[in-house]
Each structure stands twice: as structure tokens, then as C-alpha cells.
Amino acid sequence: MELHNVDLNLLVVFDHLLRLRTVSGAAKALGLSQPAVSNALARLRRIFDDDLFVRSAKGMLPTPLAQELAEPVSYALEALQNALNRKVSFDPRHSDRDFRLAMTDIGEIHFIPRLMGTLRELAPGVSVATVRNTAVNLAEEMSQGKVDLAVGHLPELTSEFFQRRLFRQRYVCMFRPGHALDKRTIRLRDFLEADHVVVTAAGTGHARADEILARQGVQRRIRLRVPHFAALADIVASTDLIATVTHKFAERSAKYFGLRYVKHPVDLPEIQINLFWHSRYHRDPANQWLRTQVFDLFSE
Structure with a gap:
């Protein structure tokens, strides 16, 4: 039977x-x-x-x-x-949940310090692991609950996902104090004549900015390519290289490294940074709680 x-x-x-x-x-x-x-x-x-x-x-x-x-x-x-x-609930103060968040390294720089400070106060037993959204099959990992949330500019996450806008940001040109471009505005000609450092972050909003520059025929004199943002502020602070970066990264670099930045001489579109979660976990209490923390901390 x-x-x-x-x-x-x-x-x-x-x-x-x-x-x-x-x-x-x-x-x-x-x-x-x-x-x-x-x-x-x-x-x-x-x-x-x-x-x-x-x-x-x-x-x-x-x-x-x-x-x-x-x-x-x-x-x-x-x-x-x-x-x-049974009513499923999530008690952050007594949970030992391990959350996984997908983001870029520039996302880690912006989101993780403040998020961990909040978790330390509200959920002392909770831990977090980050994964690169380009290093895994993100849609599949999120559908299986292996990644709880994703943050960034991720147009490939569409029909099966919910999303909320956190903020929009523009691109700027960043350099060390005393650089030849250290003035209120810079001309495109001066921008093209400068030496550049570029972060080759495939599949990110930053990579799309590089693609737009290339399509517009903006041929920079690239002296250095690096695969991540972790050392970028140090590099710019100690060389004559300039970098095209997001406004929020430039703000943080100015605060901690004393760097300068100005409006970008090329009219680059703003990028929208969203918070994503899979529809399977839309009503999951733990997922709801975490994304509320992220939204409350970072939405503008």
C-alpha cells in the first residue's frame, strides 16, 4: 500500500x-x-x-x-x-545562525563593519560569511538557501527574486592630495593624459562603468590592473595613479587615507545598489530579520 x-x-x-x-x-x-x-x-x-x-x-x-x-x-x-x-520564529538574541551574504569586496568595505556592529548588539551569537556574487551560481545558491541575501548591482537576479533599493551612487575620479589633478574640476583631456589604476572586477557595476568608458571611446592610459579594491586606496595614496570609483568608496578613502576626489569628467550613469532575496525565503523569519537590519542601516 x-x-x-x-x-x-x-x-x-x-x-x-x-x-x-x-x-x-x-x-x-x-x-x-x-x-x-x-x-x-x-x-x-x-x-x-x-x-x-x-x-x-x-x-x-x-x-x-x-x-x-x-x-x-x-x-x-x-x-x-x-x-x-507551529509558528516559526527567529530570536536574534539566542540564535547561533550562520548567515551567508553575497557581495563584492567593495561591498564588504561599505556594508560589513556597520552590519557587524549591529549584530554584536542585537544578535551576539550570529555569525556571517561573505561570498563573491561572481564566484558561485548565485541564483541557484540563493534558491537552495545556501546564500541568504545578495547586495549590489545584480540585474541578472530577476523573476524569482524580491529586491529593495538601498541607494544610488555616482562615479568620481580619485587621487592623492597634491596630484596634478587635485582641483575642483578636471578636464577630459587631463583625465586621459593621467596614469590610471583599474580594478578588473568582472560582472560588477564597476566593470560596467569600464565598459561604458570603452564604448564612448575613452582610452585611458592604464598603468596598473588589480583584481580587487582592498589595496586600491593604499595604491592611490602612494602613487600618481588615479582611479574611477564609486562616490561612497571615495568618501571612505578620503576619511581613512586622506585621498581627494572630484566629479568624473565623463558622464557615467549612476548605479543602483539593491538588496536581493529569493522568493522561497520571503516569509522566512530569519531572512526577514536580517534584511530588515540591512535595509534600516543602509537605505537612503
Whole structure:
């Protein structure tokens, strides 16, 4: 016998007959008519090829097979009822959940310090791991719950995902204090004549900015290419290289490295930074809690 061949409602009737021992009592408890309960019992008898209950002066008595089925059926129905009634919740103060967030290294620079400060206060047992959104099959990893949230400019995450805008930002030109371009505005000619450092971050908003520059025929004199942003501020601070970076990264670099930045001489479009999560986890309490923290901290 296969489970998919058995109507779950029949097992509910069986359980009530077992406890109440009368068709009328089971019908009243279930809100059914007596003929409906009798019909259910007839179906059960055909399925199990057994009478299951026989009439007596003391009501409907279970057969040996019915007695054998009694405990597992009752246990299974109780477990299912508890599962249906269970309200899933997330208690950040007592959770030891390990969240995984997908972002670029420039995202780590902007988001992680403040986020970890908030988690230390609100969820001291929670830990975080970051993954590169270009290093995994992000859509698949998020659909399977292996990555909880993604942050960035990710137009490839479409129909299966929810998203909320965090902020928009523009591109600027960044350099060290005292650089020949250290003035209020810079001309395109001076920009092209300068030496550049470029971060080759494929699949990111920054890479798309580089593509736009190339399409517009802006041929920079690139002296250095690096695969990430981690050392970029140090490099710019100690050389005559200039960099095209996002405004928020330039602000942080100015604060911690004393760098300067001005409006970019090329009209580059702003990029939108969004928070993404998969539709499977839209109502998951832990996912809801984390994305609320991210949105409250970083949305503009």
C-alpha cells in the first residue's frame, strides 16, 4: 500500500472512531453526518481488507489490526497537527545562525563593519560569511538557501527574486592630495593624459562603468590592473595613479587615507545598489530579520 493512495481524512475518521467508539460520536466531533462517517469506515475497510471495528454492546470495538494501527496513526496525526500549528520564529538574541551574504569586496568595505556592529548588539551569537556574487551560481545558491541575501548591482537576479533599493551612487575620479589633478574640476583631456589604476572586477557595476568608458571611446592610459579594491586606496595614496570609483568608496578613502576626489569628467550613469532575496525565503523569519537590519542601516 502506498501513502498517496490513502486519503488523510480517512485516517482522521479512524482516529476518532478509535477514541470515541461510536459512529455518531465521531460524526459529531468531526462536524460530519453519520452517513459520511459510515462511508469513510467502509472505504477504510476496503483499503485494509479488514473490518477494523465491530459493533458490540460497548460500542465499536477495534479489531487486532485496528489496535495495531492505533498508535502509529495517532502519533503521525499528532505530529502533523503540531507541524501545521507551529509558528516559526527567529530570536536574534539566542540564535547561533550562520548567515551567508553575497557581495563584492567593495561591498564588504561599505556594508560589513556597520552590519557587524549591529549584530554584536542585537544578535551576539550570529555569525556571517561573505561570498563573491561572481564566484558561485548565485541564483541557484540563493534558491537552495545556501546564500541568504545578495547586495549590489545584480540585474541578472530577476523573476524569482524580491529586491529593495538601498541607494544610488555616482562615479568620481580619485587621487592623492597634491596630484596634478587635485582641483575642483578636471578636464577630459587631463583625465586621459593621467596614469590610471583599474580594478578588473568582472560582472560588477564597476566593470560596467569600464565598459561604458570603452564604448564612448575613452582610452585611458592604464598603468596598473588589480583584481580587487582592498589595496586600491593604499595604491592611490602612494602613487600618481588615479582611479574611477564609486562616490561612497571615495568618501571612505578620503576619511581613512586622506585621498581627494572630484566629479568624473565623463558622464557615467549612476548605479543602483539593491538588496536581493529569493522568493522561497520571503516569509522566512530569519531572512526577514536580517534584511530588515540591512535595509534600516543602509537605505537612503
